[in-house]
Amino acid sequence: MGAYDWTNWSVAGMGCGVPVTVRWLLRHTDLNLTQAADTGDPAREIDFVVTTELSDPTPWLSGGELVLTTGIGLLGRTGVIVDRAGCEAYVRRLVDKGISALGFGVGLTVDDVPADLATAAAAAGLPLLLVPRPTPFVAIARAVADRSAELQYRSQELAARAQPRMTRAAVSGGAVALLRELSAACDGAAILLDEDGRVTQSAPASVSPAIMRAVGEQVRGHPTASSVAIEHDTVIVSQPIRVAGRTHGHLAVAAAHDMKPTDHVLIGHANSLLALDFEKPHRLDAVESRVNVAVFALLLGDEPDGSQVQQLAAEAADGHGRVRVLVVRGLGARAEDAAEALTARLVARRRPAFVSVRDGGEVAVLLRGNDDDAVITDLMAALPRAARRRSRAGVGGPVPVTAVRDGHRDAVTIAAAAERGGAVADRRAVAGMSLVASPSGRASLADLSRLLIDPLVEYDAAHGSALVPSLRAYLENHGQWETAASDLGVHRHTLRARIAKVEDRLGLDLDSARVRAELLLALLVKD
Structure with missing residues (x-):
């Protein structure tokens, strides 16, 4: 992919994200188009193709078009092409409207491009294309439309590939690695700013001070909302990084080209990843605070606030606030090792680890209320084989976090009825066996x-x-x-x-x- 020199503001190339250009159209061999000498930059971008024979089509143009004509609009009252002044006026109207190029079909109204028209186009820097008679205008329009659709699909595909790369970068390398991926994907400079609009990190690392100032001013001017601005021929997109009313900073991308819809999607994705990263310490601080309160109450000899303890366990619950208790009995001296193995498996699965070693060689584990047999089997597979052969395991049904004690009692009863070394039993195993198990x-x-x-x-x-x-x-x-x-x-x-x-x-x-x-x-x- 090409890059923009963010140090001296010069364009170095645009890479595979280039729109349909005059040059691409000239290289389309099936169309057999040629460009009149010295008539503008073939790198001009074409947004749309318009066919018109009006002498002044500009009221129906918006800029960026390739205008195709056979010259009927240039015919004077005598039926011949207007003079040089008339050609210059025609070209000037098109250039002022911002069209990308003019295509002239030869062999119909006239046999060749009028010399005055070619001279006027060259003077105005407007690419002038010669369209041979066998090439229908609709073929040119279809070629541009197909190429535009192809590039749009490719852009979306690149964005789809960029998102997982950005996610991996955020997880493994933090904000700096994420900014590098965003910069490459959007072909611009990715900049992270604090709440006051001061630049803290950027990719590439050496961004022009002028861009830094422009981005900072834009962020300070829009502290709570996304914005798009154009400064010094540079498009700047900025977004606040906000979660639950807290602003952690701002993310901005500056590029020497218009931002595509996929660029905005990638910027939003990067913003979400940064918000998650910034919020992590807040979540940890909140949990640690609740733990400290509970521990201090125990040190003072008080009973800890039950609601605070339940909040600590809420992370283990499912979406309905329910949990299940798994009990493994008969572990004896292996209980500590079993607890460590179960904890390690939960952590590896990115699950909160609530594991307790109880009296009599028992280990209790808090599970989500919607954890099924597959989850429980995977967890139990972490136990050493010798420990598993000697133990009995049972799991209670879903209960609210406020009823964990009841869930534990149920799991103990079920485990007592379970087969030693067998599968984890549930309440179905107790039916007809509860008196025997107690x-x-x-x-x-x-x-x-x-x-x-x-x-x-x-x-x-x-x-x-x-x-x-x-x-x-x-x-x-x-x-x-x-x-x-x-x-x-x-x-x-x-x-x-x-x-x-x-x-x-x-x-x-x-x-x-x-x-x-x-x-x-x-x-x-x-x-």
């Missing part, structure tokens, strides 16, 4: 199991029978003889006989729903 419930059921199940276990051991598995199959199949017998691989009459033996040994009636429920729980605690 320490107090398990203790009560263990007493029940000794009373009701141990006698059957002893009988099976002494007689080689299968009363315990038969009872389990019967209960888990809700007393359905056919299904339970099929699970066991025996005839239903065999199963009936075994269940009758169970009732006889225990002195119980299995027709009672309460008896069946207690027997099933007593069996489950044996697992």
